[in-house]
Amino acid sequence: xxxxxxxxxxxxxxxxxxxDGKAGAPLxxxxxGVVAALLVLGMVGYILYEALSATESTPELAISVSDVEEIAxxxxxxxxxxNTGDAAAAAVQVEGHxxxxxETVETSEVTLDYVPAxxxxxxxxxxxxxxxxxxxxxxPRGYQxx
Amino acid sequence: xxxxxEALARGFGGALIFGLPMLMTMEMWWLxxxxxxLRLALLLALHIPLxxxxxxxxxxxxTYRWRDDMRDAAVAYLIGALAxxxxxxxxxxxxxxxxxxxxxxxxxxxxxxxxxxxxxxxSQLGGGKSKASQKSQGANYASELFLMAVGALFxxxxxxxxxxxxxxxxxxxxxxALALIVLSILLMHAFxxxxxFKGEEQLPPGTPWWSALLRFTVVxxxxxxxxxxxxxxTFGRTEGLGTAQVLMVVVVLGFPxxxxxxAARLIL
Numbered sequence: 001x002x003x004x005x006x007x008x009x010x011x012x013x014x015x016x017x018x019x020d021g022k023a024g025a026p027l028x029x030x031x032x033g034v035v036a037a038l039l040v041l042g043m044v045g046y047i048l049y050e051a052l053s054a055t056e057s058t059p060e061l062a063i064s065v066s067d068v069e070e071i072a073x074x075x076x077x078x079x080x081x082x083n084t085g086d087a088a089a090a091a092v093q094v095e096g097h098x099x100x101x102x103e104t105v106e107t108s109e110v111t112l113d114y115v116p117a118x119x120x121x122x123x124x125x126x127x128x129x130x131x132x133x134x135x136x137x138x139x140p141r142g143y144q145x146x
Numbered sequence: 147x148x149x150x151x152e153a154l155a156r157g158f159g160g161a162l163i164f165g166l167p168m169l170m171t172m173e174m175w176w177l178x179x180x181x182x183x184l185r186l187a188l189l190l191a192l193h194i195p196l197x198x199x200x201x202x203x204x205x206x207x208x209t210y211r212w213r214d215d216m217r218d219a220a221v222a223y224l225i226g227a228l229a230x231x232x233x234x235x236x237x238x239x240x241x242x243x244x245x246x247x248x249x250x251x252x253x254x255x256x257x258x259x260x261x262x263x264x265x266x267x268x269s270q271l272g273g274g275k276s277k278a279s280q281k282s283q284g285a286n287y288a289s290e291l292f293l294m295a296v297g298a299l300f301x302x303x304x305x306x307x308x309x310x311x312x313x314x315x316x317x318x319x320x321x322x323a324l325a326l327i328v329l330s331i332l333l334m335h336a337f338x339x340x341x342x343f344k345g346e347e348q349l350p351p352g353t354p355w356w357s358a359l360l361r362f363t364v365v366x367x368x369x370x371x372x373x374x375x376x377x378x379x380t381f382g383r384t385e386g387l388g389t390a391q392v393l394m395v396v397v398v399l400g401f402p403x404x405x406x407x408x409a410a411r412l413i414l
Contacts, residue, residue: 036368051320088316118388
């Protein structure tokens with residue numbers, strides 16, 4: 001309230017008085033302007049740093065199992081797909097196997113829409129057998145460039 | 147009584163014109179049930195003071211008291227929700243038998259753009275005669291920034307829910323992003339000067355270019371960036387993203403938001 005009144009007052013002065021807009025702008029406007037400039041410059045700096053430091057541009061995918069839970073008669077294996085590369089991957093295929101003595105007894109797969117660069121996405125695979133009694137293996141099978 | 151009906155009709159008209167693009171976007175329907183409830187509640191709560199302040203600038207009628215602005219804001223919110231509910235029902239997107247939670251979520255999220263449209267309906271669809279004098283009285287730096295934020299929010303909301311926002315950010319390299327930042331600021335600055343040519347009080351003749359650039363364009367762009375970040379966070383679009391990737395999406399959404407912020411100073 002107070003500030004808007006002051007702005008109002010300084011504007012009236014400006015309108016009635018001198019024509020130089022430089023001296024007319026109140027200090028608060030300059031402070032806000034400088035803060036905004038720092039914010040934008042910081043963002044530009046970060047992106048520039050990323051642009052200069054990015055070397056290879058391929059996704060690097062890894063799958064890590066978060067937890068296993070029995071829901072409605074099926075075993076839900078939640079996982080995180082982690083992309084440590086500098087490029088986003090689209091249509092990421094994740095396949096899971098339940099193995100027993102070197103033989104695969106059950107497979108399940110899902111496709112994630114996107115896994116962006118230096119980011120992670122969550123998903124889940126469903127199995128009919130309890131993964132606790134088998135060797136559970138999750139791996140990325142392929143992706144598209146977006 | 148006749149005037150009231152006319153004002154309400156304009157409100158509905160505005161809610162539809164401004165809200166239809168979002169009513170016909172499927173990601174907005176999905177957000178109705180997928181959006182984090184706390185973030186939705188925060189958006190809906192923050193929207194109340196926004197509408198009250200916006201009503202100061204353009205509303206159903208010339209207002210002198212905050213009480214009137216609050217009433218206008220409440221009516222606009224209601225119109226936005228009603229218009230959204232009716233249209234979604236006609237489209238068959240909400241129907242009986244759906245969980246109440248989903249129906250409320252779908253309508254609530256549409257009430258935000260709809261209510262802004264309802265408030266602006268009056269000034270855009272005629273009847274805004276009292277607005278001009280009202281604006282020049284109340285136009286100061288703070289309200290300029292507020293209007294820029296509303297413009298950024300409005301255009302940002304239009305495109306933020308779509309998958310294209312993130313997809314574009316994946317297609318771009320960091321160099322593209324830097325070019326987009328420069329383009330956004332240049333276009334905004336052009337708008338600032340367009341406003342100046344309209345005889346805006348804020349930029350008296352003789353104002354050096356860097357003064358306008360720093361005080362209006364850069365501040366406006368920073369507002370657009372912050373609003374973009376807020377909208378993306380609200381819609382859960384920043385989940386699991388690394389900082390660099392968040393910045394890329396923010397720059398992409400910042401482009402329409404920046405144009406919205408700049409144009410708001412002409413339109414609102």
